[in-house]
Amino acid sequence: MVTRSLFLAVAVVVLALRTHGYHETLDPLPGKARSLNGHDVAIVLIPEPEVSLVDYKDFGRAIQLLFPLRLYVSLVDISSENTVTLDNLPILIAECTKTLHESGMHSGSAVFLATHGQLGHLAADYARAVPDTLRGLILLGAVLPKRVNVIAFPLPVLTIVGEIDGVTRITRVSETLHAMTRSVKFDPELAIQSPLIILEGSNHDVFITGSLPFSLYQQDIEAEVPKRVAMETAANFTALFLAHVLQEPEVFVKTAATEFKKAFEAAQNMTAPIELLREATINNLKSYWVKSAQKWLSGLTGKQSAQIEVDSYVEKSQDGLPPTMIYEHGVNHIVTFSEVIRYADKGKAEDDGSLPQAPDEIAAKMLGPERIQAALKNATRTYNYTCRDLNYASFMTAYHTATERARIRFDGYHRGVIFQPDIVTNSEALWESTHLKFTVHASKLYVTSIAYKTPMDDDLGVESGLFFCKLLPPDRAMEWIYVDSILRDMSF
Numbered sequence: 001m002v003t004r005s006l007f008l009a010v011a012v013v014v015l016a017l018r019t020h021g022y023h024e025t026l027d028p029l030p031g032k033a034r035s036l037n038g039h040d041v042a043i044v045l046i047p048e049p050e051v052s053l054v055d056y057k058d059f060g061r062a063i064q065l066l067f068p069l070r071l072y073v074s075l076v077d078i079s080s081e082n083t084v085t086l087d088n089l090p091i092l093i094a095e096c097t098k099t100l101h102e103s104g105m106h107s108g109s110a111v112f113l114a115t116h117g118q119l120g121h122l123a124a125d126y127a128r129a130v131p132d133t134l135r136g137l138i139l140l141g142a143v144l145p146k147r148v149n150v151i152a153f154p155l156p157v158l159t160i161v162g163e164i165d166g167v168t169r170i171t172r173v174s175e176t177l178h179a180m181t182r183s184v185k186f187d188p189e190l191a192i193q194s195p196l197i198i199l200e201g202s203n204h205d206v207f208i209t210g211s212l213p214f215s216l217y218q219q220d221i222e223a224e225v226p227k228r229v230a231m232e233t234a235a236n237f238t239a240l241f242l243a244h245v246l247q248e249p250e251v252f253v254k255t256a257a258t259e260f261k262k263a264f265e266a267a268q269n270m271t272a273p274i275e276l277l278r279e280a281t282i283n284n285l286k287s288y289w290v291k292s293a294q295k296w297l298s299g300l301t302g303k304q305s306a307q308i309e310v311d312s313y314v315e316k317s318q319d320g321l322p323p324t325m326i327y328e329h330g331v332n333h334i335v336t337f338s339e340v341i342r343y344a345d346k347g348k349a350e351d352d353g354s355l356p357q358a359p360d361e362i363a364a365k366m367l368g369p370e371r372i373q374a375a376l377k378n379a380t381r382t383y384n385y386t387c388r389d390l391n392y393a394s395f396m397t398a399y400h401t402a403t404e405r406a407r408i409r410f411d412g413y414h415r416g417v418i419f420q421p422d423i424v425t426n427s428e429a430l431w432e433s434t435h436l437k438f439t440v441h442a443s444k445l446y447v448t449s450i451a452y453k454t455p456m457d458d459d460l461g462v463e464s465g466l467f468f469c470k471l472l473p474p475d476r477a478m479e480w481i482y483v484d485s486i487l488r489d490m491s492f
């Protein structure tokens, strides 16, 4: 007993001494009804690092206006911490809860944890550790980490991200959405319980009144929708989420279901082209893109191209198998081996969506047209393709697959893309170790492929007539069109 009260006393003293954060509480607006079960409702909002909590007041007020019940909003002051971690976050939240109680919030109230941007994954880890203390998680301009599946998350999660958020890229959001789409097949309620909203034409700063700190500002994209309008939309979705989790008031619960379903479908539509091209690069250990490239490379057109079939495996070539051609059941099968390569593990910055998501290159080992013709005997080539032609095709495929909005936006920025002649290496080893060149100079993108070819020569055996290209993955071209080419500072 003595030990326990001593421990409590120490804890209280520690809390009292530590309270140097100036957390701010927005009290419920007058005239708002109490929840039917008597609970108070509160949102504890953790700002984006280096953004003042004052900049979230308008957003908090907008939610309070749109939500029909009494709602507290607590803005966490993280400015006194060097970094926010799982060690100090519980203390900051405890301080805020204490402040809320001092402002008159009842105990046993429904608390939602919200955060904007970079601390999203930390907030998710915290919420996962203490789900009993919260009713839901609200991610603004952030998505759950990939290691966390929303279907297994112990709380409802609301995710709201701008369509042209350069800090949390739509290419990353689309992966979360795709994982959710798979889960929704088994649990259709998921898209309503844990909604994902993409705000059309909004960027990363839609939730704050001022502007982002300089480095984030540079990394972001110019918004297309007035912030006032988009912030209100985001606040409206947040209010609907609170109501849906609390299951009151009834009219809001019904609206939430239809609105979230619609928003989920809209988000799927917006990201469908990104998903399509991700699967073109690699799907089930095969590459549809390499298959297409090999067919073009054969130079056969029309009916003649029906003479060949291509199997395009994506695997690390342990035994360095060259591509090959097999005649079977009246069809010539070309079997190619490729690698889909990321130059470096980008770790957390890739998972939180602030860095490019698409792979850097496809190292495609294909057969040249002479080798194919020698096997077919009766084929005429109409065109001699280069690796550069294949990469131009990759870009044009991305351009024509993009949504009309994304295409018009890209055109509006007038960023040129220049495909330079192939760099031809004289050894396979050199080809392997030389990266596809993808460089930005004066806002223009320069793409240069690396090629390696062997001559037709009986002495070379299976190594004869090879044609290797470092290919531009179509999803990388897509990410360029959707995100990289329109960033405020293109060096990101």
Ligand SMILES: *[C@@H]1O[C@H](CO)[C@@H](O)[C@H](O)[C@H]1NC(C)=O
Pocket: 232, 233, 236, 255, 259
């Ligand atoms: C909020 O959402 C509801 C339901 O979709 C809609 O009827 C209402 O007009 C919205 N209000 C604002 C201010 O956007």
Ligand SMILES: *[C@@H]1O[C@H](CO)[C@@H](O)[C@H](O)[C@H]1NC(C)=O
Pocket: 262, 263, 265, 266, 269
């Ligand atoms: C999504 O796309 C489908 C097919 O084009 C269309 O019928 C549907 O209305 C779209 N939904 C939304 C919410 O945009």
Ligand SMILES: *[C@@H]1O[C@H](CO)[C@@H](O)[C@H](O)[C@H]1NC(C)=O
Pocket: 304, 378
């Ligand atoms: C060779 O190609 C031509 C035209 O494509 C076709 O008419 C002919 O039947 C082919 N011959 C053989 C032996 O396949």
Ligand SMILES: *[C@@H]1O[C@H](CO)[C@@H](O)[C@H](O)[C@H]1NC(C)=O
Pocket: 381, 382, 383, 384
């Ligand atoms: C393709 O290249 C081969 C040999 O390099 C040449 O004989 C042929 O005329 C070329 N075909 C076309 C259509 O340019």
